[in-house]
Amino acid sequence: MRALGFAAVAVGAILALAAPFLLPNYVAQFAILWMMVLLALTWDLIGGQMGYNSFGNIVFFGIGCYAAAVVQRSLDVEYFAGLALGGIAGLVLAVAAALVLGSGILRLRGQYFAICTLGLGVAAGELASGWDFIGAGGGMTAPVYPGSPRGAGVFFYYLFLVLAVVCFLTLRALYARRFGLVANAIRDDEDKAEAMGLPTTQYKVAAWMIAAAFLSLAGAAYGHLQGFIDPRDIAFSGETLGVWMVLMAILGGSGTLWGPVVGAIVFDVTQEVFWTYLLGWQRVALGVLIVVIVVFFPQGIIGFLAERWPERFGSRRVSSLLVPDKVS
Amino acid sequence: MDNLLVLWQAPTLTLQLLIDGVLVGAIYCLPAYGMALVWGVMKIINVAQGDFVMLGGYVALYVSYAGIHPMFGVPVAAAVLFVFGWIVYQLVIRHIVDRDLFVSVLATFGISIVLQQLANQLFSANVETAEANLGSTYLFGSTIVVGNIKLVAVAIALVLAVVLFLFLKHSRLGQAIRATAQNPRAARILGIETSQVFAMTYALNAAICGAAGALVVQIWIIHPYIGLTYTIRAFMIVVVAGLGNIAGVVLAGLGLGAAEQFASFLLGAEYQAAFVFSLLVVILLWRSQMLARRRLYLK
Amino acid sequence: MNPLLELDGVSKSFGGVRANTAIDLAVGEGEIVGLIGPNGSGKTTLFNSIAGHHPIDAGSIRFAGQEISRLRVPQIARRGIIRTFQQTRVYRRMTCMQNMVVSAPVAAQGIAGMLGRIAREDGERAQALLDFVGLAALRHSQAGDLSFGQQRLLEFAMALMRRPRLLLLDEPTAGINPTLINGVIDRLRRANAELQVTLLVIEHNMRVIMNLAQRLYCMSHGEMLAAGTPGEVRNDPRVLAAYLGGS
Numbered sequence: 077m078r079a080l081g082f083a084a085v086a087v088g089a090i091l092a093l094a095a096p097f098l099l100p101n102y103v104a105q106f107a108i109l110w111m112m113v114l115l116a117l118t119w120d121l122i123g124g125q126m127g128y129n130s131f132g133n134i135v136f137f138g139i140g141c142y143a144a145a146v147v148q149r150s151l152d153v154e155y156f157a158g159l160a161l162g163g164i165a166g167l168v169l170a171v172a173a174a175l176v177l178g179s180g181i182l183r184l185r186g187q188y189f190a191i192c193t194l195g196l197g198v199a200a201g202e203l204a205s206g207w208d209f210i211g212a213g214g215g216m217t218a219p220v221y222p223g224s225p226r227g228a229g230v231f232f233y234y235l236f237l238v239l240a241v242v243c244f245l246t247l248r249a250l251y252a253r254r255f256g257l258v259a260n261a262i263r264d265d266e267d268k269a270e271a272m273g274l275p276t277t278q279y280k281v282a283a284w285m286i287a288a289a290f291l292s293l294a295g296a297a298y299g300h301l302q303g304f305i306d307p308r309d310i311a312f313s314g315e316t317l318g319v320w321m322v323l324m325a326i327l328g329g330s331g332t333l334w335g336p337v338v339g340a341i342v343f344d345v346t347q348e349v350f351w352t353y354l355l356g357w358q359r360v361a362l363g364v365l366i367v368v369i370v371v372f373f374p375q376g377i378i379g380f381l382a383e384r385w386p387e388r389f390g391s392r393r394v395s396s397l398l399v400p401d402k403v404s
Numbered sequence: 405m406d407n408l409l410v411l412w413q414a415p416t417l418t419l420q421l422l423i424d425g426v427l428v429g430a431i432y433c434l435p436a437y438g439m440a441l442v443w444g445v446m447k448i449i450n451v452a453q454g455d456f457v458m459l460g461g462y463v464a465l466y467v468s469y470a471g472i473h474p475m476f477g478v479p480v481a482a483a484v485l486f487v488f489g490w491i492v493y494q495l496v497i498r499h500i501v502d503r504d505l506f507v508s509v510l511a512t513f514g515i516s517i518v519l520q521q522l523a524n525q526l527f528s529a530n531v532e533t534a535e536a537n538l539g540s541t542y543l544f545g546s547t548i549v550v551g552n553i554k555l556v557a558v559a560i561a562l563v564l565a566v567v568l569f570l571f572l573k574h575s576r577l578g579q580a581i582r583a584t585a586q587n588p589r590a591a592r593i594l595g596i597e598t599s600q601v602f603a604m605t606y607a608l609n610a611a612i613c614g615a616a617g618a619l620v621v622q623i624w625i626i627h628p629y630i631g632l633t634y635t636i637r638a639f640m641i642v643v644v645a646g647l648g649n650i651a652g653v654v655l656a657g658l659g660l661g662a663a664e665q666f667a668s669f670l671l672g673a674e675y676q677a678a679f680v681f682s683l684l685v686v687i688l689l690w691r692s693q694m695l696a697r698r699r700l701y702l703k
Numbered sequence: 704m705n706p707l708l709e710l711d712g713v714s715k716s717f718g719g720v721r722a723n724t725a726i727d728l729a730v731g732e733g734e735i736v737g738l739i740g741p742n743g744s745g746k747t748t749l750f751n752s753i754a755g756h757h758p759i760d761a762g763s764i765r766f767a768g769q770e771i772s773r774l775r776v777p778q779i780a781r782r783g784i785i786r787t788f789q790q791t792r793v794y795r796r797m798t799c800m801q802n803m804v805v806s807a808p809v810a811a812q813g814i815a816g817m818l819g820r821i822a823r824e825d826g827e828r829a830q831a832l833l834d835f836v837g838l839a840a841l842r843h844s845q846a847g848d849l850s851f852g853q854q855r856l857l858e859f860a861m862a863l864m865r866r867p868r869l870l871l872l873d874e875p876t877a878g879i880n881p882t883l884i885n886g887v888i889d890r891l892r893r894a895n896a897e898l899q900v901t902l903l904v905i906e907h908n909m910r911v912i913m914n915l916a917q918r919l920y921c922m923s924h925g926e927m928l929a930a931g932t933p934g935e936v937r938n939d940p941r942v943l944a945a946y947l948g949g950s
Contacts, residue, residue: 129506131513180689183696187449187505191639192688194451194513198632199681206674213674254819257797257805264794271754271788272806272865273780282817319517322510331796359521366514370507371499 092237096230103229105348107301110236112344114243114294115317116324116336118287121247123322124330125256126283127263128182132193134318135200136288138311139173140166140295142210145218145305155222163296170292171285178281185266194314201312215306218299232301239297243290248333250286259283263331315359319366327369329378338377407670416547421665427554429661430561431623434616435634436641436653437565438609444647445585445605446501448508452492454634455519456610460485460617461626462527465534474534474622478560481614489610493603501602516631523628536622557619564615569650581605585648633677636684643691705732706765707901708753708784708869713762713772715745715752722748724925725762730869735895735902737916737933739909741946745925746905747789750871754786755779766869781808783868787875789905791854795847799838799857802846803829806864829864836860836890852879856887863894870894872904876911884908888915913937921945 096103115137123129144162151158177196184192205213221228250256258279261269269276299305309316320343328339351358369376375383411418435453442450463484464477492515500511538552572578584591584601592598620626620634641660645652663683668676710728714721722745730736738746752759755776764772771779794802807825809816833839836856841849846857855878862870875891876884888911894900906912912919912933919936921929923945929936936942 129510180692181685183692184688187509188643188688188692190506190509191449191451191636192685194632195636195681195684195688198636199678199685202675202678202681206672206678250818253817254805254809254821255817257801257821258817260797260801261794261805264796265792268788268792268794270776271780271786271792272861273777273785273808274805275777278813279817282814315517319513326510356525357521360518360525363514363516363518363521366517367496367511370511370514371496374507 096233100226103226103233104301107229107233107236109341109344110233110240111294111298112320112324112340113240113337114236114290115321116328116340117240117243117247118290119321120325120330120332120336121250121259121283121287122280124325124332124335125251125259125263126280127266128280129190129322130193131190131314131318131322132196132200133287133291133321134197134312134314135177136170136174136291137295137298137317138200138204138307138313139170139288140292141299141305141311142166142204142216143169143292144296145216145299146210148219149216155219158219159296159300163293166292166296167289170288170295174285174288175281178284179277182277182280182284197312197314197318201308201314204307204312210307211305213307215304215310218303218305220303221300228301232297235297236294239290239293244333244337246286246290251333255279255282260331319362323362323366323369326374326376329376329380329382332376332378332382335376335378342377411669420548421669422662423548423550424554425662425665426658427550427558427661428623428665429658430558430654431616431619432634432637432641432661433654433657434561434564435613436638436645436657437568437650438612439635439638440642440645440647440649440653441581442606442609443642445581446497446602447505448497448501449505449512449639450606450609451509451512451635452515452519452631453609453613453638454631454636455516455523456485456489456613456631457617457620457634458523458626458628458631459488459519460614461532461621461630462523462617463614464618464621465532465626468534474536474618475556477534477621478615478618481618482611483614485614485617486607486611488614489607490603492610493606497606498599498602516635520628520631527628529628531625531627532621533625534621551623554623557623560619561616564612565650565654568612577601577604633680636680640680640684640687643687706730707732707734707767708903709763709765710749710753711763711765713749713752713764714760715748715757716760721925723752723759726922726927728920728927728930730901730903733895733899733901735891735904735915735917737912737919738903738905738922739907739912739919739936740922740928744922744945746922747873748925749922750786750873750905753779753871754784780865783866784871785862785865785867785869786871787855787858787862787873789873789877791851791858791878793846793849793854793857793861795845797846798843799833799846799849800826800829800842802857802861803833803864806861808866832860832863833857835863835893837886852883855879859890863898863900867900869901869903872902872906874905874907876906876908884911891915909937 095106099106119130119133122133140163143166144159147162147165148158151161153161181189181192181196204210210216221231258269258274261274262276262279266276295311299310302310305311324339324343325336326339327343328337329335351361354361435457439450439453442448460481463481464474467477467480468474496511496515500508536553538556541550541552541555542548543550572582580591580596580601581604583594583596584598588598617626637660641653641656644656664676664680667679671679706729708730710726713723713726715723726749738749740746751757753764755771755774755778759772763770766782766784771782794805797805804821804825807822807828809819811819830839830842833842836859838853838856838860841853846854849857855875859872859875876887879887891902891904892915895902904912904916916933919931919933920927921936921939921942928945929939929942
């Protein structure tokens, strides 16, 4: 069983590395696929593992988006150096924002936290579309990639692949340590965790800062890949990316390591393959999908497999959405 | 912020903003009260609240397209949304009544997306308004203008609120709803069909929102994406007022309306949405600060 | 006898309803002290005050000579006071072993503490303590799947895992199969004697508390009614009146 899993990962790694050469026409789509994996993974760190279901993580993505573009605009440096510097600037800003916002917002419990982050995400988009320094509602253009469009596709493909893999490995290491156990304890019963002396706020803020770091880097790369940054549709795109990251994590199985990865791949491929046929109705379909998944399939793919074949998939970390309790 | 000086120099303008704000705020109270009702009775936070308002607005709009005065759209919207709310309950909500509160937030958020995207497909993304043509009232030698439609709308909102209050207090269904809110298990033992009570509560809430939407389309504007703002407003009002506190809902609603008018005058209308959503974050943080001071987190 | 926990005139009211009025209470290092009283007499409120779940209105709470009534819940827990809950609370979707290991005290603070690996000795101690309460066979079961009594035992083991100096137990035998109660009493005694844990126990089962406690406090209507040896308290006419009239 272990060998089989190892073989699957190895084949997956080879396919991932070779994808730009196997299917050169879809390289941009595959780049986005890895970004989706990253988005779902970072959402699950707070949402699935700690039970703090956020609708506002897109804020950190947007900060990264804008920071990178502003740095490129203000510094007269070469494209890649500018992207690197911009990425770092965005990372610092986003992590600081997570620290400041998190220290307040993460004290909110359950549904209050969810609605508050929903407000936070929309507020960020609205504020950005009124701020002239970053182009207000008109948006900003990111510098053009110095090379062929094909080269740009390959570059961003590997950039997102590296980001997603580093994110996955970081979270895997975290979950295997004390951090993962405390995160799950907070999810299951935060009052109990406090009564046992765990510094829960520290853990929650730290988790949000880690998520913010990866999200800001993804945002910086995404803004450059798109070449244009719109406040509501690209940077603080709560309507699309912001909702999708929640949906992908739950679809795959929230609170599991592989769930967000599986969910992101299934969701993104489905979207790419089928949604063009829906002609404008795809966002209606997205809403229906959310309702159906949340109401009828909350355990997700990995959770379903773990219930079906516990000896094979049984990490026994089934979705945080299944337990009927109204106490908190 | 330059407008601060203007307010200082023209006190009647301050009064104008205050009147506008309070009149608008009275409309906010309706969906807020409905949200408190659903939250209190079913333990569900209905994120689709604002989208029911939006749908009610479109119903009134189509009533006016048919050549009928949009004011008649108020009862029509209430009736249509009542049926619609009942259907939504049967399709989705009844599956999530016993589940975690976050499930209700996420599921109703999904409903909200469905409704706004459906509206976008069916009615287009244009900003719409239904002209009521009721003229305006001028005060203080016409330095203050109040659209008569706003006065009528507030009167209707008031009547609706009183009817609702009496209904919950005295009717059989109203008493069943209140009993279920207090203790669903005991209510069930006493022979109350709680699933029917839930269905009626949710449908009633949708009807209230629909009526509010029919008023909104006449005094203001609607478009497919306007729902979330109304949801957030309702949520804020309920958080400030608490569940089951009608006077609190009214006060918080009027206060929010006035605050928004002043904010959009001072900061510029393009920041009004940003103000509403930022205010939400501030209010929730303030609330958690108050709770932490009393260390009530076991509640 | 060294006083470990001292309560002096502790009062607490909720919106005008007085839950605790001028409570004096002292627990010595190494003692087993019982706290009894009819339902609604304010015992759990007193526990919540000691553990920091709400601020007290008046009085002082000293632990090992230091005032703790202004500290927050996790800080008090880290000083060495661990409480269990009347409605048992365990991490329901984690296994028994995970419940235990996450309860181990960590020396390292901040980031080093978060990123620390799970120590081998913590695992071994968790195993030993699960064995001690008789849950060793269930160590990989999900805590939420355990029976009510088993969850109570797990919560007790988790509290011991934290290496507390003082353990506040809220009805440790409620919901436990009557045939197993003597075993629970035995384990409480052994925890006290072998692990040097001082115990303050709320208990409704009179047979259990008379058997277990070295000293008893009895509360009624938020006030401290009587204190003394189990024999003294049992024969105190005010205590009898409170129980007969109160419940």
